[in-house]
Amino acid sequence: MNTGIDAGAGAGASTHPVHKAMASHTHPGDLPWVPWAPGHFIKLIKLNPVTGQIILFIRSVPGAALQMHFHPGTVVVYTVQGAWTYDEGWVSEMGDVVFEVAGSTHSPRMVGKEDTIVFAVIEGALDFVDEKGQTIATENWQTFLKRYQDYCADKGLVAAEITRF
Numbered sequence: 426m427n428t429g430i431d432a433g434a435g436a437g438a439s440t441h442p443v444h445k446a447m448a449s450h451t452h453p454g455d456l457p458w459v460p461w462a463p464g465h466f467i468k469l470i471k472l473n474p475v476t477g478q479i480i481l482f483i484r485s486v487p488g489a490a491l492q493m494h495f496h497p498g499t500v501v502v503y504t505v506q507g508a509w510t511y512d513e514g515w516v517s518e519m520g521d522v523v524f525e526v527a528g529s530t531h532s533p534r535m536v537g538k539e540d541t542i543v544f545a546v547i548e549g550a551l552d553f554v555d556e557k558g559q560t561i562a563t564e565n566w567q568t569f570l571k572r573y574q575d576y577c578a579d580k581g582l583v584a585a586e587i588t589r590f
Contacts, residue, residue: 449590453482456585459576464489464535469573472566472588479547479566485509487541490534495560498548500525507541509533517543530554 451470458466461483468482477498482505485491502523510516511531517523518537525531527548535541550565570588577584 451585451587457576457580457582458484459573461572462491465491467569467572469569469587471590472570473590474566474588477549477566479545479569481545481547481569483543483545485533485535485541487535487538490532492553492562493530493532493555495530495552495554495558496525496527496547497550497552498527500529500548501546503544505542505544506537507535507539508537509535509541509543530558 449471453468453470456468456470458468461467464486466484468484469479470482471478471480473479485507487507500523502517502525504517504519504521504523506519508516508518511533513531516536550563552560553562553564555561566588573587574584576582
């Protein structure tokens with residue numbers, strides 16, 4: 426197969442003996458929307474017990490706002506549908522990407538006329554905080570996994586293995 430890439434180009438070119446993608450595939454349509462916070466639902470794609478990474482879709486109804494929360498790690502959010510904001514002078518709409526630095530604190534608010542759906546990669550936890558900045562609840566890969574497994578058990582669904590890579 427000709428890829429158009431000169432395999433001998435560049436310093437340190439080497440042969441890689443493994444010819445396997447070593448990837449996992451998920452069909453999100455097979456996974457349920459799990460109630461999360463009022464007006465918000467999650468569709469968990471992958472949870473990484475080693476790094477704490479959370480990969481998920483979040484669906485939110487128009488006008489919903491998520492409780493103020495702090496991220497100790499980075500977050501990348503791709504807006505699939507709808508519109509949302511942190512009320513900091515911008516609105517994320519379909520196709521936009523928002524990158525949150527580690528240490529970010531915010532409260533996303535849905536501003537579209539339809540449900541907003543985002544795809545997010547969260548490195549670490551979400552610490553929900555009160556108006557004084559005190560942590561009142563924490564969500565991490567373990568709490569998300571328990572929420573998902575409990576929902577599946579309650580609805581008679583077979584939970585997919587979302588922690589295996």
